[in-house]
Amino acid sequence: xxxxxxxxxxxxxxxxxxxxxxxxxxxxxxxxxxxxxxxxxxxxxxxxxxxxxxxxxxxxxxxxxxxxxxxxxxxxxxxxxxxxxxxxxxxxxxxxxxxxxxxxxxxxxxxxxxxxxxxxxxxxxxxxxxxxxxxxxxxxxxxxxxxxxxxxxxxxxxxxxxxxxxxxxxxxxxxxxxxxxxxxxxxxxxxxxxx
Amino acid sequence: xxxxxxxxxxxxxxxxxxxxxxxxxxxxxxxxxxxxxxxxxxxxxxxxxxxxxxxxxxxxxxxxxxxxxxxxxxxxxxxxxxxxxxxxxxxxxxxxxxxxxxxxxxxxxxxxxxxxxxxxxxxxxxxxxxxxxxxxxxxxxxxxxxxxxxxxxxxxxxxxxxxxxxxxxxxxxxxxxxxxxxxxxxxxxxxxxxx
DNA sequence: TGTATATCGATAAAGATATATCGATATAAC
DNA sequence: GTTATATCGATATATCTTTATCGATATACA
Numbered sequence: 001x002x003x004x005x006x007x008x009x010x011x012x013x014x015x016x017x018x019x020x021x022x023x024x025x026x027x028x029x030x031x032x033x034x035x036x037x038x039x040x041x042x043x044x045x046x047x048x049x050x051x052x053x054x055x056x057x058x059x060x061x062x063x064x065x066x067x068x069x070x071x072x073x074x075x076x077x078x079x080x081x082x083x084x085x086x087x088x089x090x091x092x093x094x095x096x097x098x099x100x101x102x103x104x105x106x107x108x109x110x111x112x113x114x115x116x117x118x119x120x121x122x123x124x125x126x127x128x129x130x131x132x133x134x135x136x137x138x139x140x141x142x143x144x145x146x147x148x149x150x151x152x153x154x155x156x157x158x159x160x161x162x163x164x165x166x167x168x169x170x171x172x173x174x175x176x177x178x179x180x181x182x183x184x185x186x187x188x189x190x191x192x193x194x195x
Numbered sequence: 196x197x198x199x200x201x202x203x204x205x206x207x208x209x210x211x212x213x214x215x216x217x218x219x220x221x222x223x224x225x226x227x228x229x230x231x232x233x234x235x236x237x238x239x240x241x242x243x244x245x246x247x248x249x250x251x252x253x254x255x256x257x258x259x260x261x262x263x264x265x266x267x268x269x270x271x272x273x274x275x276x277x278x279x280x281x282x283x284x285x286x287x288x289x290x291x292x293x294x295x296x297x298x299x300x301x302x303x304x305x306x307x308x309x310x311x312x313x314x315x316x317x318x319x320x321x322x323x324x325x326x327x328x329x330x331x332x333x334x335x336x337x338x339x340x341x342x343x344x345x346x347x348x349x350x351x352x353x354x355x356x357x358x359x360x361x362x363x364x365x366x367x368x369x370x371x372x373x374x375x376x377x378x379x380x381x382x383x384x385x386x387x388x389x390x
Numbered sequence: 391t392g393t394a395t396a397t398c399g400a401t402a403a404a405g406a407t408a409t410a411t412c413g414a415t416a417t418a419a420c
Numbered sequence: 421g422t423t424a425t426a427t428c429g430a431t432a433t434a435t436c437t438t439t440a441t442c443g444a445t446a447t448a449c450a
Contacts (some may be wrong), residue, residue: 009437011385015378019360030397038362042397043439050399058398058445075381076388083380090292094285100360100377104384134387135380159387161380165214165295167233177383182295183210185278185330185356186270188372189299190206192329192354193271204407225427237427238409245429253415253428 010048013040014075015104017048021068030061081106082133084157086121086148087140088113091163091181095137109133121151128155137161138168149176205243208235209270210299212243216263225256276301277328279352281316281343282335283308286358286376290332304328316346323350332356333363344371 020038021029031049035042049062053070056062072078081104085092088111096111109131111118119127127133136152138145138160145164152160159175162168165183168176215233216224226244230237244257248265251257267273276299280287283306291306304326307314314322322328331347333340333355340359347355354370357363360378363371 008382008386011382012378014385015375015381016362016373019378020362032397041439043441044437046398047438056398057447059396059447061397075385077381081384090285090289094289095376097285098376100375101380103360104377104381106377106380106384135384159383161383165298167211167215175383175387177379177386178211179379180210180295181290181293182299182301183207183214184372184374185296185301186210186272186299187203187206188354188356188370189276189301189330190209190270191203191372192370227427236409238411239407241428242408251428252417254417254426256427 010051011075013044013048014052014071017045018068018071018075018077019103021064021071024064027064028057028061029064029067031056033061075104077103077105079105081135082131083108083135083137083161084110084112084124084128084133085137085139086112086124086152087138087144088115088118089139089141092137092139095139106135108137124151125155128152128157132156134158135161137163139163142166205246206270208239208243209247209266212240213263213266213270213272214298216259216266219259222259223252223256224259224262226251228256270299272298272300274300276330277326278303278330278332278356279305279307279319279323279328280332280334281307281319281347282333282339283310283313284334284336287332287334290334301330303332319346320350323347323352327351329353330356332358334358337361 016038017034020034031046032042035045049056049067052074053062053067083106085096085108088096092111092113096108101108110127112121112124114121134157136157136159138148140148142164145162145166146168149160149162149168149170153170153174160168160170160177162176162178163180165180170176211233212229215229226241227237230240244251244262247269248257248262278301280291280303283291287306287308291303296303305314305322307316307319309316329352331352333343335343337359340357340361341363344355344357344363344365348365348369355363355365355372357371357373358375360375365371
């Protein structure tokens with residue numbers, strides 16, 4: 001069970017490189033330019049890229065096109081990933097309509113809520129199995145979070161993106177990433193007060 | 196400039212401890228119980244607590260009440276922090292109405308948008324200065340993100356919570372925490388595909 | 391052709407974070 | 421009172437992450 005892990009810091013930088021490279025017009029780019037543009041260290045960028053892509057050339061840098069391909073497939077953006085979302089309050093709505101998921105080739109195939117404007121939870125398992133859904137997004141109130149997680153696990157979901165403030169209990173082979181908004185903001189506040 | 200930093204991993208665990216402790220009914224609690232309940236290592240919990248609070252007692256543990264006080268004030272939850280939000284699309288709306296910010300003693304004092312249902316950006320600086328706002332939340336489309344950040348910096352804001360996918364350029368003394376939803380989810384997808 | 395320079399990759403060092411081990415101590419049970 | 425045990429805090433070790441250093445190489449230019 002992954003609880004808010006900082007595992008593999010590199011994973012969180014690759015999408016940033018990808019975003020930046022998409023805006024870059026030249027044929028080649030150096031680690032130095034990427035680093036300076038994104039406020040990172042150039043050795044770190046070079047190391048990240050070396051881990052994923054074939055070599056850049058001294059004095060020239062990396063070919064942007066093939067670098068983009070390599071980074072994207074490393075992150076799995078070349079394959080469609082399917083998700084479902086449970087809890088269609090304001091946050092659920094916002095995520096459901098969020099356009100940025102296209103970029104990472106993620107599709108939210110169904111939205112569930114007790115309100116009958118959305119799919120009913122009775123259909124949850126069958127819909128997930130039919131679409132072979134691997135990602136579950138939880139945006140329900142705290143008191144229903146664990147039950148939602150249990151339903152997801154029993155419906156074959158492998159990774160949960162949890163916006164509730166509950167600590168979910170799930171089996172060992174299920175990933176949980178907690179994305180509690182208040183906690184996340186509080187880290188920023190703490191850092192700010194430190195200065 | 197903090198770009199999505201994992202600085203001080205401990206900062207991100209404290210709010211989780213706090214949440215958990217609030218639900219705990221006994222007078223004393225041990226690091227072992229906290230660790231097992233949250234899926235963390237007990238040495239890690241003990242170390243975190245030792246850094247912030249006064250000693251626990253062998254065989255007994257820590258007094259829940261004073262532990263909660265110490266952790267809360269360490270995170271700055273004992274003081275009111277004020278924020279403003281710019282960009283009242285679905286995500287902006289969701290954050291503006293999000294109830295969880297009470298827990299961390301954060302108040303969003305104003306919401307801005309080009310649409311006239313909200314405060315106008317013309318009033319941005321004066322409102323921020325009047326309320327001594329230190330935190331700015333950016334939920335605008337990518338193309339207006341940098342301009343919004345510039346406005347925030349020139350209005351005395353010290354820390355920016357950036358939901359756009361742009362990499363913002365800000366002065367050195369300004370904190371930026373990027374909270375790009377797609378990037379964040381893509382880390383989960385990558386971890387899942389690793390297994 | 392030779393020299394200067396930007397850049398790479400590799401290796402080493404430093405820093406941050408997490409885990410393991412162990413003696414000390416407060417309570418409980420005998 | 422003695423012994424057993426849960427727990428603490430401290431120290432040591434391991435792992436992960438970032439930063440520094442340096443020789444090698446591809447191009448540009450005199």
